[in-house]
Amino acid sequence: MGFEEATPIQTATIPTALEGKDIIGQAQTGTGKTGAFGIPLVNRINTEEAHVQALILAPTRELANQVAESLVTFGKHKGVRTVVVYGGQDMRKQITDLKRKPHVVVATPGRLMDHMRRKTIRLQQVEMVVLDEADEMLNMGFIEDIETILKEVPNERQTLLFSATMPKRIEKLAQTFMKNPETIAVKSAEVTMENIEQGYVEVHEKEKFDVLSRMIDIHTPELAIVFGRTKRRVDELAEALGKRGYRAEGIHGDLNQAKRDSVLRKFKSGLIDVLVATDVAARGLDISGVTHVYNFDLPQDPESYVHRIGRTGRAGKSGVAVTFATPREMDHVKAIEQLSKKKMTKLKKPTHTEAMEGQQQLVLEQLKELIGNGDADSYRVAAKDLLQETDATTALAAALKLLTKEPDTTPVRLTAEAPLRVKKRQGSGGGSGSGKPYRGGGRQRDDRRRSQYRKDDRSTGGGRRPSNASGPRPGGSQRSKPSKHA
Ligand SMILES: Nc1ncnc2c1ncn2[C@@H]1O[C@H](COP(=O)(O)OP(=O)(O)OP(=O)(O)O)[C@@H](O)[C@H]1O
Numbered sequence: 001m002g003f004e005e006a007t008p009i010q011t012a013t014i015p016t017a018l019e020g021k022d023i024i025g026q027a028q029t030g031t032g033k034t035g036a037f038g039i040p041l042v043n044r045i046n047t048e049e050a051h052v053q054a055l056i057l058a059p060t061r062e063l064a065n066q067v068a069e070s071l072v073t074f075g076k077h078k079g080v081r082t083v084v085v086y087g088g089q090d091m092r093k094q095i096t097d098l099k100r101k102p103h104v105v106v107a108t109p110g111r112l113m114d115h116m117r118r119k120t121i122r123l124q125q126v127e128m129v130v131l132d133e134a135d136e137m138l139n140m141g142f143i144e145d146i147e148t149i150l151k152e153v154p155n156e157r158q159t160l161l162f163s164a165t166m167p168k169r170i171e172k173l174a175q176t177f178m179k180n181p182e183t184i185a186v187k188s189a190e191v192t193m194e195n196i197e198q199g200y201v202e203v204h205e206k207e208k209f210d211v212l213s214r215m216i217d218i219h220t221p222e223l224a225i226v227f228g229r230t231k232r233r234v235d236e237l238a239e240a241l242g243k244r245g246y247r248a249e250g251i252h253g254d255l256n257q258a259k260r261d262s263v264l265r266k267f268k269s270g271l272i273d274v275l276v277a278t279d280v281a282a283r284g285l286d287i288s289g290v291t292h293v294y295n296f297d298l299p300q301d302p303e304s305y306v307h308r309i310g311r312t313g314r315a316g317k318s319g320v321a322v323t324f325a326t327p328r329e330m331d332h333v334k335a336i337e338q339l340s341k342k343k344m345t346k347l348k349k350p351t352h353t354e355a356m357e358g359q360q361q362l363v364l365e366q367l368k369e370l371i372g373n374g375d376a377d378s379y380r381v382a383a384k385d386l387l388q389e390t391d392a393t394t395a396l397a398a399a400l401k402l403l404t405k406e407p408d409t410t411p412v413r414l415t416a417e418a419p420l421r422v423k424k425r426q427g428s429g430g431g432s433g434s435g436k437p438y439r440g441g442g443r444q445r446d447d448r449r450r451s452q453y454r455k456d457d458r459s460t461g462g463g464r465r466p467s468n469a470s471g472p473r474p475g476g477s478q479r480s481k482p483s484k485h486a
């Protein structure tokens with residue numbers, strides 16, 4: 001895989017995991033937690049025995065898929081068979097896969113329960129269980145499902161819990177499900193990655209979209225993720241970005257799995273360069289080339305912020321995260337800063353002129369690159385002809401105008417979102433230990449978050465078409481980019 005040395009969390013957990021101990025593992029986003037559990041897990045598989053020996057649970061389908069891909073890679077040379085099962089996919093194919101006696105099963109809780117009910121999976125010989133993004137599975141209300149699942153798994157198993165954030169209530173879960181777990185936290189001064197430049201901009205709801213467009217024009221991201229609060233918001237944003245000439249598509253839980261897969265594939269391959277997402281894409285996803293994350297709407301809680309912005313700045317790369325907050329939401333910005341232990345830089349709303357300059361700069365860079373590798377020789381005759389008629393500056397200025405995607409101000413309509421409310425802390429032992437406003441403790445809160453998710457994640461767009469925003473901008477050129485997508 002081209003790894004040269006273990007990352008700190010891998011160094012810290014692999015030996016302990018190999019001893020068979022239970023582990024609660026915490027390390028910043030993008031620092032190789034998948035390897036921290038996946039490598040020792042693969043090592044402990046006995047390929048002579050054809051039954052499920054390890055079970056990995058993940059909160060979302062896309063993450064389950066990605067983790068399974070990593071496990072396949074880790075276990076390739078040893079002959080470890082890994083199967084992934086998640087909702088929204090053909091049951092029969094999964095049943096056939098499971099009949100092939102995999103050693104490792106990666107699953108989302110809901111679909112795994114379906115297979116348990118149908119008796120198409122046997123967990124009686126599972127020796128290792130991993131809960132990736134354990135805290136999110138609690139947030140999503142998967143707790144009962146996990147209880148049910150773990151009842152099927154022998155008690156003598158090894159249990160591993162991983163996440164970049166470990167709210168206090170995970171301890172409760174640990175007491176129930178784990179045996180003397182060792183907490184291994186690779187803590188640095190900050191919860192978020194140092195190599196992510198973090199800024200916020202104070203904007204009124206109705207200015208948000210222009211500010212976003214301008215920022216994208218100025219930053220010229222390679223790949224960007226824009227997080228919106230609701231499914232409807234994501235649909236509307238993707239469509240609006242499309243109208244302004246950006247290659248953007250949305251992903252959220254109301255789309256069918258084929259669509260979710262295709263959007264993600266297009267994003268990974270650079271066919272689209274802006275992914276608009278609900279929190280379904282906030283956790284664990286490892287997509288190289290994501291240089292910018294925009295929180296168009298504030299995340300529901302500070303932990304979610306940590307994960308969202310962690311989609312950039314992974315594996316030693318740098319990244320930029322910008323969070324939009326309306327004047328009434330400024331308290332949330334402070335709460336986030338308290339959890340992340342890092343101040344965000346206050347950013348100014350960019351102007352139209354700055355956006356224009358950003359786009360010009362992009363074209364100039366591309367031009368210089370082309371001059372550098374002399375790839376334009378076949379245009380020399382035409383260039384000389386042109387220079388018979390006009391001076392060089394005029395000719396070049398015209399060419400620049402033609403190439404530059406001038407900031408697009410096509411009017412768009414977004415349904416306004418209400419400001420994020422401050423949730424009161426309930427009871428004790430809640431939150432992340434940061435003592436900050438939202439998210440109380442215990443089960444009640446989990447259920448609330450669950451219903452909130454369901455409500456929020458339901459499209460209320462009233463028959464709005466799913467956005468198909470990847471086409472060229474009306475009457476204009478495709479967005480141009482400096483890198484591979486030029
Ligand atoms: N030892 C290593 N050397 C170099 N790169 C590594 C190493 N281990 C993992 N990586 C790479 O680092 C990237 C991030 O890894 P991974 O997805 O496991 O992070 P994570 O800690 O689980 O992040 P998150 O909290 O967002 O889930 C991946 O692209 C992975 O291939």
Ligand SMILES: [Mg+2]
Nearest residue numbers: 033034132284
């Ligand atoms: Mg991960």
